[in-house]
Amino acid sequence: MSAIAAPTPAHVPGAGVAAPARFVRDTALLTARSLRAIPRVPERLLDVTIQPIVFILLFLYVFGSAIHVPGVSYKDYLFPGIIGQSLAFGIIGAGVATSHDMTEGVIDRFRSMPISRLSIISAQVMGQFCEQLLGLTIVVVFGLILGWNPHLSVGHAVELGALMALGMLAFTWMGVLLGMLVRSPDAMQGVGFIVIFPLAFLAGTFVPIAGMDAVPRAIAQWDPISALVGTVRGLSEGVHSSGSWQLVHPELAMALWCLLIVAVCVPLALRRFNRTLAG
């Protein structure tokens, strides 16, 4: 047997590269990996497109005729709601995908490789973020085709874009965290149906909060999704609501909700990813 020198980690290629540069590089490589799956498994996009489209058709052409919102056409009232709902449902989408991905052997391979674990989880978030963004784009284009007519100034468009990006990032992190906490994609669907589905309806998503009964109204006034929907509606249609602080200041409320979600979910997700693991 030939002499085998005591190995040192310095022998690892790329070990000399600074940690932040490696983190960015590894995250980009792993994100690209996730994105390459989209055209190969296009059915994964169905979750983020079909569901909102069904809601659009249902509310626009079935329930819509019975709903009257003062000062705005129901079509223009509905689309901001659908966009907000899509964002919120992104939690379910990201959660289902993550709970599925985490059962794949390849994640174990990444974890046992000399790459930062933060980059693995960041890439998961980035991949899901892009998927949600693609889904949302399809929903918006579908809305425009059906005759949604947003009244957006350039300033408002930029503000809306920034807030939407922040919202998607926060909800994606939340979904990734939930996806790692639950044991299976089915369980994640269950959590989505029990928690997120009601929150999306107990908000100003489809009908004005003011007309709700006392109990749902109280919930809707403080439901984060109301702030989300209020933001989209306020910026794109100039329609404002009232009844609680967050409904009067939806943009600020939404930003605060998102920062709160990020502050809570990011450390928990990282901790969860490393739990029972060395290093």
Added chain:
Amino acid sequence: MSQITAIETEGLTKRFGAFTAVADLDLRVDTGTVVSLLGPNGAGKTTTVRMLATLLRPDAGCARVAGYDVVREAVQVRALIALTGQFAALDKHLTARENLVLMARLRGRGRREAARVADRLIERFSIGEFRNRLVKNLSGGERRRVDLAAGLIDTPHVLVLDEPTTGLDPRSRQVVWSTIRSLVDDGVTLLLTTQYLEEADALADRVVLIDRGREVAAGTPAQLKTQVGAQRVDVIAADGTEFTRVSELLRGRFETSESAEQRTVSVAAPDEAENLAEVAAVVAQAGIQVDEVALRRPTLDDAFLALTGHVAHEAPHTDSRFDESEPTEVAA
């Protein structure tokens, strides 16, 4: 010459709730050798290698890879160890080649260098034919080859193969074996887990037999086989009555063990084919109805029976949470 121990564990222990998966395991793999961890499902093999690969944290004891502690120096350990699991750790939506390029890039290679490394591995592991097929469309044997290749981007200090041939058909198993042999010839240090005595025998310098997380025997394959005994002749009786007859008949003349449930009497056959002829003649003379009389190699069950005095599958792993075939449960 600075020989350092490739893998060394002391009192390594892992519990899942009340269940102890690995109990006080002392394991040593010298650099340049091939050690096989042999045991039935649920013996703690996968849990052990997952601790070595820094995927699970030990509850007690310690483990070092090339002198680095798997908990305190996990980053160094990850640079030195490559783990190939019983479930191919590949991205199934990428092609074989894309997987190899990705792994090479994650190990610090530039785009062009990664492609070169991937193509070299494709040639070495005869992956060429299916290099552009998506991993999800590959057969089990093809996946294992790609998986092995992915573990060898940087020649690892220690390669850990977790049940590399479980679930493969005999032909694919031969291909994987010859791949592993060529690695061994190159001097790779290898820790191999397996359920097959035959596999440990074919590949390992040293075999550690484990059961319920504990080491029950260790030695060279030759030493173990001497203890286990040679091949056996199995006589499977046509029905219960015939089983009783054949059992009484053979017990008087040979060294036997038997299983009433399987209506099988097993006879030690140190002289192999000669013993087969003897047993067949005795059975035929007595006019006993049998389904089968056959010579077979000792199995893991025989080894356990011989070395521990009990059969291997006693361990009551009723809770699927502890089933090693679901490593994701403990990883999540």
